[in-house]
Amino acid sequence: MSATTEHGRTRRRPPGRPRGQDSAIVRDQALRTAVDLIAHQGFAATSMAQVAEGAGISPSGLAHHFPSKRDLLTAVLAHRDAVDSDPRPPEGSAPWASFDHLVRVAGLNMGRRQIVLLYVTVTGEATQADHPAHGWMVEHFENVMQTLRSGLIADQANGDVREDAPVESIARETVALMDGLQLQWLIDPTVDMAAILAGHVDRLKAAWGTPATTS
Amino acid sequence: MSATTEHGRTRRRPPGRPRGQDSAIVRDQALRTAVDLIAHQGFAATSMAQVAEGAGISPSGLAHHFPSKRDLLTAVLAHRDAVDSDPRPPEGSAPWASFDHLVRVAGLNMGRRQIVLLYVTVTGEATQADHPAHGWMVEHFENVMQTLRSGLIADQANGDVREDAPVESIARETVALMDGLQLQWLIDPTVDMAAILAGHVDRLKAAWGTPATTS
Protein backbone atom coordinates (compact mmCIF):
# COMPACT_ATOMS: atom_id res chain seq x y z
CA MET A 1 0.00 0.00 0.00
CA SER A 2 0.89 3.75 -0.21
CA ALA A 3 2.64 3.56 -3.58
CA THR A 4 3.22 7.28 -3.67
CA THR A 5 6.63 7.31 -5.31
CA GLU A 6 7.65 10.98 -5.39
CA HIS A 7 9.69 11.09 -8.61
CA GLY A 8 8.59 8.68 -11.30
CA ARG A 9 11.48 6.22 -11.30
CA THR A 10 13.39 7.03 -14.49
CA ARG A 11 15.26 3.69 -14.68
CA ARG A 12 12.50 1.38 -15.72
CA ARG A 13 13.46 -1.91 -17.43
CA PRO A 14 16.70 -1.42 -19.43
CA PRO A 15 15.87 -2.58 -22.98
CA GLY A 16 17.80 -5.39 -24.58
CA ARG A 17 19.46 -6.82 -21.48
CA PRO A 18 23.10 -6.18 -22.54
CA ARG A 19 24.83 -9.38 -21.41
CA GLY A 20 22.90 -10.46 -18.36
CA GLN A 21 23.41 -14.25 -18.68
CA ASP A 22 19.69 -14.17 -17.89
CA SER A 23 20.21 -15.83 -14.49
CA ALA A 24 19.06 -19.15 -15.89
CA ILE A 25 22.61 -19.86 -16.98
CA VAL A 26 24.02 -18.84 -13.62
CA ARG A 27 21.44 -20.94 -11.85
CA ASP A 28 22.26 -23.92 -14.00
CA GLN A 29 25.94 -23.56 -13.30
CA ALA A 30 25.30 -23.42 -9.57
CA LEU A 31 23.16 -26.50 -9.86
CA ARG A 32 25.86 -28.44 -11.66
CA THR A 33 28.39 -27.43 -9.04
CA ALA A 34 26.05 -28.57 -6.30
CA VAL A 35 25.52 -31.93 -7.97
CA ASP A 36 29.24 -32.44 -8.14
CA LEU A 37 29.95 -31.42 -4.56
CA ILE A 38 27.05 -33.29 -2.99
CA ALA A 39 27.98 -36.37 -4.98
CA HIS A 40 31.53 -36.30 -3.71
CA GLN A 41 31.07 -35.06 -0.17
CA GLY A 42 27.48 -35.77 0.67
CA PHE A 43 24.76 -33.26 1.45
CA ALA A 44 25.63 -32.68 5.09
CA ALA A 45 29.30 -32.01 4.37
CA THR A 46 28.65 -29.63 1.49
CA SER A 47 28.31 -25.94 2.28
CA MET A 48 26.54 -23.22 0.38
CA ALA A 49 29.79 -21.27 0.30
CA GLN A 50 31.51 -24.11 -1.52
CA VAL A 51 28.78 -24.25 -4.11
CA ALA A 52 28.85 -20.50 -4.58
CA GLU A 53 32.60 -20.49 -5.04
CA GLY A 54 32.44 -23.32 -7.54
CA ALA A 55 29.76 -21.51 -9.49
CA GLY A 56 31.75 -18.28 -9.52
CA ILE A 57 29.26 -16.21 -7.53
CA SER A 58 28.97 -15.04 -3.95
CA PRO A 59 27.05 -16.94 -1.30
CA SER A 60 24.40 -14.25 -1.41
CA GLY A 61 24.14 -14.55 -5.15
CA LEU A 62 23.55 -18.24 -4.71
CA ALA A 63 20.96 -17.53 -2.04
CA HIS A 64 18.94 -15.60 -4.57
CA HIS A 65 18.45 -18.71 -6.70
CA PHE A 66 18.25 -21.16 -3.81
CA PRO A 67 17.03 -19.46 -0.63
CA SER A 68 17.94 -22.42 1.55
CA LYS A 69 20.24 -25.38 1.40
CA ARG A 70 17.26 -27.65 1.27
CA ASP A 71 15.94 -25.92 -1.83
CA LEU A 72 19.27 -26.62 -3.44
CA LEU A 73 19.06 -30.29 -2.56
CA THR A 74 15.58 -30.53 -3.99
CA ALA A 75 16.80 -29.08 -7.27
CA VAL A 76 19.77 -31.44 -7.31
CA LEU A 77 17.55 -34.49 -6.85
CA ALA A 78 15.17 -33.29 -9.53
CA HIS A 79 18.15 -32.90 -11.83
CA ARG A 80 19.27 -36.44 -11.07
CA ASP A 81 15.85 -37.86 -11.82
CA ALA A 82 15.75 -36.00 -15.11
CA VAL A 83 19.15 -37.34 -16.14
CA ASP A 84 18.48 -40.83 -14.89
CA SER A 85 15.17 -41.25 -16.67
CA ASP A 86 16.66 -43.09 -19.61
CA PRO A 87 14.81 -44.18 -22.69
CA ARG A 88 11.99 -46.11 -21.13
CA PRO A 89 11.16 -49.47 -22.65
CA PRO A 90 7.99 -49.24 -24.73
CA GLU A 91 4.83 -50.55 -23.15
CA GLY A 92 3.83 -54.13 -23.81
CA SER A 93 7.18 -55.12 -25.24
CA ALA A 94 9.14 -58.32 -24.82
CA PRO A 95 8.99 -60.41 -21.64
CA TRP A 96 11.28 -59.26 -18.81
CA ALA A 97 11.59 -55.93 -20.60
CA SER A 98 11.82 -53.88 -17.41
CA PHE A 99 14.59 -56.15 -16.12
CA ASP A 100 16.53 -55.98 -19.35
CA HIS A 101 16.11 -52.24 -19.19
CA LEU A 102 17.70 -52.20 -15.75
CA VAL A 103 20.69 -54.10 -17.11
CA ARG A 104 21.02 -51.47 -19.80
CA VAL A 105 20.89 -48.67 -17.23
CA ALA A 106 23.61 -50.41 -15.23
CA GLY A 107 25.79 -50.40 -18.33
CA LEU A 108 25.08 -46.71 -18.88
CA ASN A 109 25.89 -45.90 -15.28
CA MET A 110 29.36 -47.39 -15.66
CA GLY A 111 30.05 -44.42 -17.91
CA ARG A 112 28.82 -41.73 -15.53
CA ARG A 113 30.38 -42.05 -12.14
CA GLN A 114 28.99 -38.77 -10.86
CA ILE A 115 25.38 -39.89 -11.13
CA VAL A 116 26.12 -43.12 -9.29
CA LEU A 117 28.10 -41.27 -6.67
CA LEU A 118 25.27 -38.83 -6.07
CA TYR A 119 22.74 -41.61 -5.75
CA VAL A 120 24.77 -43.72 -3.34
CA THR A 121 25.80 -40.76 -1.22
CA VAL A 122 22.31 -39.33 -0.85
CA THR A 123 20.53 -42.62 -0.24
CA GLY A 124 23.13 -43.49 2.39
CA GLU A 125 22.31 -40.47 4.50
CA ALA A 126 18.59 -40.21 3.72
CA THR A 127 17.43 -43.41 5.41
CA GLN A 128 16.35 -41.45 8.47
CA ALA A 129 12.85 -40.03 8.27
CA ASP A 130 13.92 -36.50 9.19
CA HIS A 131 16.50 -36.17 6.42
CA PRO A 132 15.54 -33.59 3.78
CA ALA A 133 15.89 -36.20 1.03
CA HIS A 134 14.00 -38.96 2.80
CA GLY A 135 10.76 -38.30 1.00
CA TRP A 136 12.50 -38.36 -2.34
CA MET A 137 14.21 -41.61 -1.44
CA VAL A 138 11.01 -43.39 -0.43
CA GLU A 139 9.31 -42.21 -3.59
CA HIS A 140 12.23 -43.31 -5.72
CA PHE A 141 12.14 -46.86 -4.43
CA GLU A 142 8.38 -47.01 -4.77
CA ASN A 143 8.63 -45.95 -8.41
CA VAL A 144 11.30 -48.47 -9.31
CA MET A 145 9.53 -51.26 -7.48
CA GLN A 146 6.24 -50.45 -9.17
CA THR A 147 7.85 -50.54 -12.60
CA LEU A 148 9.33 -53.99 -12.03
CA ARG A 149 6.20 -55.30 -10.34
CA SER A 150 3.83 -54.24 -13.08
CA GLY A 151 6.25 -55.56 -15.71
CA LEU A 152 6.29 -58.98 -14.10
CA ILE A 153 2.53 -59.07 -13.67
CA ALA A 154 2.04 -58.18 -17.31
CA ASP A 155 4.42 -60.97 -18.26
CA GLN A 156 2.43 -63.37 -16.13
CA ALA A 157 -0.76 -62.31 -17.90
CA ASN A 158 0.91 -62.99 -21.22
CA GLY A 159 2.03 -66.41 -20.05
CA ASP A 160 5.72 -65.55 -20.19
CA VAL A 161 6.31 -65.77 -16.45
CA ARG A 162 5.13 -68.54 -14.16
CA GLU A 163 2.07 -67.74 -12.10
CA ASP A 164 3.75 -68.88 -8.90
CA ALA A 165 6.68 -66.51 -9.33
CA PRO A 166 7.17 -64.37 -6.19
CA VAL A 167 6.75 -61.02 -7.89
CA GLU A 168 7.48 -58.89 -4.87
CA SER A 169 10.66 -60.72 -3.89
CA ILE A 170 12.01 -60.82 -7.43
CA ALA A 171 11.55 -57.10 -7.88
CA ARG A 172 12.93 -56.38 -4.43
CA GLU A 173 16.10 -58.39 -4.83
CA THR A 174 16.80 -57.05 -8.29
CA VAL A 175 16.65 -53.48 -7.05
CA ALA A 176 18.79 -54.40 -4.06
CA LEU A 177 21.36 -56.08 -6.26
CA MET A 178 21.68 -53.02 -8.44
CA ASP A 179 22.09 -50.71 -5.45
CA GLY A 180 24.71 -52.92 -3.84
CA LEU A 181 26.63 -53.21 -7.08
CA GLN A 182 26.84 -49.45 -7.37
CA LEU A 183 28.37 -49.27 -3.92
CA GLN A 184 31.04 -51.80 -4.82
CA TRP A 185 31.66 -50.35 -8.24
CA LEU A 186 32.45 -46.97 -6.71
CA ILE A 187 35.33 -48.36 -4.68
CA ASP A 188 36.41 -50.84 -7.35
CA PRO A 189 35.74 -49.75 -10.95
CA THR A 190 36.68 -53.19 -12.25
CA VAL A 191 33.36 -54.53 -10.99
CA ASP A 192 31.20 -55.13 -14.05
CA MET A 193 27.79 -54.05 -12.82
CA ALA A 194 26.02 -54.75 -16.10
CA ALA A 195 27.47 -58.24 -16.51
CA ILE A 196 26.68 -59.34 -12.97
CA LEU A 197 23.18 -57.92 -13.15
CA ALA A 198 22.66 -59.60 -16.54
CA GLY A 199 23.71 -62.92 -15.03
CA HIS A 200 21.19 -62.42 -12.27
CA VAL A 201 18.39 -61.64 -14.70
CA ASP A 202 19.29 -64.68 -16.79
CA ARG A 203 19.00 -66.84 -13.71
CA LEU A 204 15.62 -65.26 -12.94
CA LYS A 205 14.41 -66.10 -16.43
CA ALA A 206 15.58 -69.68 -16.07
CA ALA A 207 13.91 -70.06 -12.70
CA TRP A 208 10.59 -68.31 -13.32
CA GLY A 209 10.15 -68.00 -17.06
CA THR A 210 7.72 -70.39 -18.71
CA PRO A 211 9.41 -73.14 -20.73
CA ALA A 212 7.89 -71.89 -23.96
CA THR A 213 9.48 -68.46 -23.82
CA THR A 214 12.69 -69.18 -21.97
CA SER A 215 15.48 -68.42 -24.37
CA MET B 1 64.85 -38.49 37.18
CA SER B 2 65.09 -35.76 39.82
CA ALA B 3 62.35 -37.15 41.99
CA THR B 4 63.14 -34.65 44.73
CA THR B 5 59.63 -33.94 45.88
CA GLU B 6 60.02 -31.57 48.82
CA HIS B 7 57.22 -32.79 50.96
CA GLY B 8 56.47 -36.44 50.51
CA ARG B 9 53.25 -36.12 48.52
CA THR B 10 50.70 -37.30 51.01
CA ARG B 11 48.04 -37.97 48.40
CA ARG B 12 49.47 -40.98 46.59
CA ARG B 13 46.99 -43.36 44.97
CA PRO B 14 43.76 -43.18 46.96
CA PRO B 15 42.96 -46.77 47.91
CA GLY B 16 39.74 -48.28 46.68
CA ARG B 17 38.91 -45.59 44.12
CA PRO B 18 35.68 -44.32 45.78
CA ARG B 19 33.42 -43.97 42.77
CA GLY B 20 35.70 -43.03 39.93
CA GLN B 21 33.86 -44.86 37.10
CA ASP B 22 37.43 -45.73 36.09
CA SER B 23 37.17 -43.81 32.81
CA ALA B 24 36.66 -47.06 30.95
CA ILE B 25 32.98 -46.83 31.73
CA VAL B 26 32.81 -43.20 30.68
CA ARG B 27 34.70 -43.98 27.50
CA ASP B 28 32.37 -46.84 26.72
CA GLN B 29 29.36 -44.64 27.22
CA ALA B 30 30.77 -42.01 24.90
CA LEU B 31 31.46 -44.70 22.33
CA ARG B 32 27.91 -46.00 22.47
CA THR B 33 26.58 -42.49 22.08
CA ALA B 34 28.83 -41.94 19.09
CA VAL B 35 27.66 -45.16 17.46
CA ASP B 36 24.09 -44.08 17.86
CA LEU B 37 24.57 -40.56 16.56
CA ILE B 38 26.78 -41.50 13.61
CA ALA B 39 24.36 -44.26 12.67
CA HIS B 40 21.45 -41.84 12.59
CA GLN B 41 23.09 -38.70 11.24
CA GLY B 42 26.25 -39.85 9.53
CA PHE B 43 29.79 -39.02 10.48
CA ALA B 44 29.97 -35.62 8.82
CA ALA B 45 26.78 -34.38 10.43
CA THR B 46 27.67 -35.56 13.92
CA SER B 47 29.56 -33.18 16.18
CA MET B 48 31.82 -33.90 19.11
CA ALA B 49 29.63 -31.65 21.23
CA GLN B 50 26.60 -33.82 20.52
CA VAL B 51 28.48 -36.95 21.52
CA ALA B 52 29.74 -35.30 24.70
CA GLU B 53 26.27 -34.17 25.65
CA GLY B 54 24.83 -37.60 25.02
CA ALA B 55 27.53 -39.17 27.15
CA GLY B 56 26.95 -36.70 29.96
CA ILE B 57 30.38 -35.10 29.86
CA SER B 58 31.84 -31.89 28.48
CA PRO B 59 33.41 -31.69 25.02
CA SER B 60 36.81 -31.42 26.68
CA GLY B 61 36.13 -34.50 28.73
CA LEU B 62 35.35 -36.33 25.54
CA ALA B 63 38.53 -34.99 23.96
CA HIS B 64 40.53 -36.71 26.66
CA HIS B 65 39.31 -40.12 25.53
CA PHE B 66 39.20 -39.31 21.83
CA PRO B 67 41.65 -36.53 20.93
CA SER B 68 40.19 -36.04 17.48
CA LYS B 69 36.93 -36.74 15.73
CA ARG B 70 38.69 -39.23 13.52
CA ASP B 71 39.87 -41.20 16.52
CA LEU B 72 36.27 -41.45 17.58
CA LEU B 73 35.24 -42.77 14.18
CA THR B 74 37.99 -45.38 14.27
CA ALA B 75 36.74 -46.61 17.62
CA VAL B 76 33.17 -46.68 16.36
CA LEU B 77 34.08 -48.80 13.35
CA ALA B 78 36.13 -51.16 15.50
CA HIS B 79 33.11 -51.51 17.75
CA ARG B 80 30.91 -52.34 14.79
CA ASP B 81 33.31 -55.00 13.55
CA ALA B 82 33.44 -56.56 16.99
CA VAL B 83 29.66 -56.71 17.25
CA ASP B 84 29.19 -57.85 13.67
CA SER B 85 31.66 -60.73 13.86
CA ASP B 86 29.04 -63.33 14.54
CA PRO B 87 29.64 -66.96 15.26
CA ARG B 88 31.74 -67.93 12.28
CA PRO B 89 30.87 -71.11 10.48
CA PRO B 90 33.37 -73.84 11.36
CA GLU B 91 36.03 -74.57 8.79
CA GLY B 92 35.39 -77.31 6.29
CA SER B 93 31.72 -77.56 7.07
CA ALA B 94 28.79 -78.13 4.76
CA PRO B 95 28.73 -76.87 1.17
CA TRP B 96 27.67 -73.25 0.71
CA ALA B 97 28.36 -72.75 4.41
CA SER B 98 29.58 -69.16 4.04
CA PHE B 99 26.46 -68.30 2.05
CA ASP B 100 24.15 -69.88 4.56
CA HIS B 101 26.02 -67.99 7.22
CA LEU B 102 25.29 -64.74 5.43
CA VAL B 103 21.59 -65.58 5.41
CA ARG B 104 21.79 -66.11 9.15
CA VAL B 105 23.50 -62.77 9.65
CA ALA B 106 20.77 -61.08 7.62
CA GLY B 107 18.22 -62.58 9.97
CA LEU B 108 20.17 -61.37 12.98
CA ASN B 109 20.48 -57.89 11.52
CA MET B 110 16.71 -57.59 11.29
CA GLY B 111 16.81 -57.46 15.07
CA ARG B 112 19.43 -54.75 15.41
CA ARG B 113 18.57 -51.74 13.36
CA GLN B 114 21.34 -49.60 14.78
CA ILE B 115 24.11 -51.80 13.39
CA VAL B 116 22.54 -51.80 9.95
CA LEU B 117 21.99 -48.07 10.10
CA LEU B 118 25.60 -47.45 11.03
CA TYR B 119 26.86 -49.66 8.23
CA VAL B 120 24.69 -48.12 5.52
CA THR B 121 25.32 -44.57 6.64
CA VAL B 122 29.09 -44.91 6.84
CA THR B 123 29.54 -46.86 3.60
CA GLY B 124 27.38 -44.30 1.85
CA GLU B 125 29.72 -41.44 2.64
CA ALA B 126 33.01 -43.36 2.61
CA THR B 127 33.12 -44.18 -1.09
CA GLN B 128 35.45 -41.26 -1.71
CA ALA B 129 39.11 -42.05 -1.20
CA ASP B 130 39.72 -39.11 1.12
CA HIS B 131 36.99 -40.02 3.59
CA PRO B 132 38.35 -41.05 7.00
CA ALA B 133 36.48 -44.35 6.80
CA HIS B 134 37.43 -45.18 3.23
CA GLY B 135 40.26 -47.49 4.22
CA TRP B 136 38.01 -49.37 6.58
CA MET B 137 35.37 -49.72 3.90
CA VAL B 138 37.75 -51.13 1.31
CA GLU B 139 39.13 -53.58 3.82
CA HIS B 140 35.66 -54.63 4.89
CA PHE B 141 34.60 -55.53 1.37
CA GLU B 142 37.84 -57.34 0.73
CA ASN B 143 37.33 -59.45 3.86
CA VAL B 144 33.76 -60.41 3.02
CA MET B 145 34.64 -61.16 -0.58
CA GLN B 146 37.57 -63.31 0.44
CA THR B 147 35.41 -65.33 2.81
CA LEU B 148 32.83 -66.10 0.13
CA ARG B 149 35.48 -66.76 -2.54
CA SER B 150 37.47 -69.20 -0.48
CA GLY B 151 34.28 -70.94 0.62
CA LEU B 152 33.21 -71.48 -2.97
CA ILE B 153 36.65 -72.68 -4.03
CA ALA B 154 36.72 -75.17 -1.18
CA ASP B 155 33.30 -76.40 -2.25
CA GLN B 156 34.58 -76.83 -5.79
CA ALA B 157 37.52 -78.86 -4.50
CA ASN B 158 35.09 -81.09 -2.65
CA GLY B 159 32.97 -81.54 -5.74
CA ASP B 160 29.97 -79.74 -4.28
CA VAL B 161 30.07 -76.79 -6.65
CA ARG B 162 30.51 -76.96 -10.41
CA GLU B 163 33.97 -76.17 -11.68
CA ASP B 164 32.63 -73.68 -14.21
CA ALA B 165 30.84 -71.62 -11.58
CA PRO B 166 31.86 -67.94 -11.80
CA VAL B 167 33.21 -67.64 -8.28
CA GLU B 168 33.98 -63.95 -8.40
CA SER B 169 30.60 -62.92 -9.79
CA ILE B 170 28.67 -65.12 -7.41
CA ALA B 171 30.45 -63.72 -4.39
CA ARG B 172 30.15 -60.18 -5.70
CA GLU B 173 26.44 -60.28 -6.37
CA THR B 174 25.66 -61.94 -3.07
CA VAL B 175 27.44 -59.19 -1.16
CA ALA B 176 25.73 -56.57 -3.30
CA LEU B 177 22.34 -58.11 -2.70
CA MET B 178 22.83 -58.05 1.05
CA ASP B 179 23.93 -54.42 1.02
CA GLY B 180 21.04 -53.33 -1.14
CA LEU B 181 18.57 -55.19 1.02
CA GLN B 182 19.77 -53.36 4.10
CA LEU B 183 19.15 -50.05 2.38
CA GLN B 184 15.58 -51.01 1.54
CA TRP B 185 14.91 -52.59 4.91
CA LEU B 186 15.83 -49.37 6.66
CA ILE B 187 13.10 -47.43 4.91
CA ASP B 188 10.64 -50.32 4.89
CA PRO B 189 10.95 -52.75 7.82
CA THR B 190 8.51 -55.17 6.22
CA VAL B 191 11.22 -56.19 3.77
CA ASP B 192 12.33 -59.68 4.79
CA MET B 193 16.06 -59.52 4.17
CA ALA B 194 16.74 -63.06 5.32
CA ALA B 195 13.99 -64.62 3.23
CA ILE B 196 14.95 -62.82 0.03
CA LEU B 197 18.63 -63.58 0.53
CA ALA B 198 17.78 -67.22 1.25
CA GLY B 199 15.82 -67.41 -1.98
CA HIS B 200 18.82 -66.05 -3.82
CA VAL B 201 21.18 -68.58 -2.26
CA ASP B 202 18.77 -71.39 -3.10
CA ARG B 203 18.79 -70.30 -6.70
CA LEU B 204 22.59 -70.21 -6.65
CA LYS B 205 22.66 -73.76 -5.35
CA ALA B 206 20.28 -74.90 -8.06
CA ALA B 207 22.30 -73.19 -10.76
CA TRP B 208 25.85 -74.06 -9.71
CA GLY B 209 25.61 -76.90 -7.22
CA THR B 210 26.53 -80.35 -8.48
CA PRO B 211 23.56 -82.67 -8.99
CA ALA B 212 24.79 -85.04 -6.33
CA THR B 213 24.70 -82.52 -3.50
CA THR B 214 21.91 -80.23 -4.58
CA SER B 215 19.23 -80.54 -1.95
Add this chain to the structure above:
DNA sequence: GTCTATATCTCGATAGAC
Protein backbone atom coordinates in the same frame (compact mmCIF):
# COMPACT_ATOMS: atom_id res chain seq x y z
C1' DG C 1 19.81 -9.86 -9.80
C1' DT C 2 24.14 -9.73 -7.65
C1' DC C 3 26.82 -7.69 -4.56
C1' DT C 4 28.97 -6.18 0.45
C1' DA C 5 28.33 -6.53 5.10
C1' DT C 6 26.80 -8.50 9.12
C1' DA C 7 24.28 -11.34 12.53
C1' DT C 8 24.19 -15.50 14.99
C1' DC C 9 25.65 -19.83 15.66
C1' DT C 10 28.44 -24.08 15.99
C1' DC C 11 32.32 -26.45 14.65
C1' DG C 12 36.99 -29.02 16.18
C1' DA C 13 40.82 -28.38 18.96
C1' DT C 14 43.91 -26.56 22.65
C1' DA C 15 45.65 -24.54 27.13
C1' DG C 16 45.59 -24.53 31.85
C1' DA C 17 43.17 -24.75 36.57
C1' DC C 18 42.07 -28.17 40.04
Add this chain to the structure above:
DNA sequence: GTCTATCGAGATATAGAC
Protein backbone atom coordinates in the same frame (compact mmCIF):
# COMPACT_ATOMS: atom_id res chain seq x y z
C1' DG D 1 40.55 -37.13 34.48
C1' DT D 2 37.29 -33.57 34.03
C1' DC D 3 36.51 -29.05 34.11
C1' DT D 4 36.34 -23.63 32.32
C1' DA D 5 37.79 -20.66 28.92
C1' DT D 6 38.97 -19.51 24.47
C1' DC D 7 40.73 -19.83 19.89
C1' DG D 8 40.16 -19.45 14.74
C1' DA D 9 37.50 -21.05 11.21
C1' DG D 10 33.39 -21.69 8.78
C1' DA D 11 28.34 -22.51 8.79
C1' DT D 12 23.38 -20.59 7.29
C1' DA D 13 20.82 -16.77 6.72
C1' DT D 14 19.32 -11.84 6.40
C1' DA D 15 19.49 -6.79 5.36
C1' DG D 16 20.39 -3.29 2.33
C1' DA D 17 23.31 -0.86 -1.37
C1' DC D 18 23.46 -0.40 -6.36
